[in-house]
Amino acid sequence: MRERFKGDYSKMADFVYAKSIFTNRERLDKFIADPSLRLFNPIRVSHFITALEIIFKLRDKYDDDKKVIHQTQAFVEACLR
Numbered sequence: 465m466r467e468r469f470k471g472d473y474s475k476m477a478d479f480v481y482a483k484s485i486f487t488n489r490e491r492l493d494k495f496i497a498d499p500s501l502r503l504f505n506p507i508r509v510s511h512f513i514t515a516l517e518i519i520f521k522l523r524d525k526y527d528d529d530k531k532v533i534h535q536t537q538a539f540v541e542a543c544l545r
Contacts, residue, residue: 473518480515 469476481487485495 476515476518480511483511 469479485491
């Protein structure tokens with residue numbers, strides 16, 4: 465994935481979204497009516513895992529940034545008292 469999209473998460477997201485069964489009701493209904501193991505081939509599983517890793521890293525970064533923001537805000541508020 466890194467080589468294919470060269471760090472462009474927008475392109476990767478577009479690719480994943482285009483292949484997803486969750487993009488519209490018709491695709492989801494079609495899958496539910498006839499689940500196919502081809503959706504779970506190693507390449508797609510690899511793409512899914514890569515996407516999850518990115519999501520978790522971004523979430524962790526957001527959580528860390530949120531803590532810093534709250535600490536800074538508390539410090540500024542304490543200084544203003």
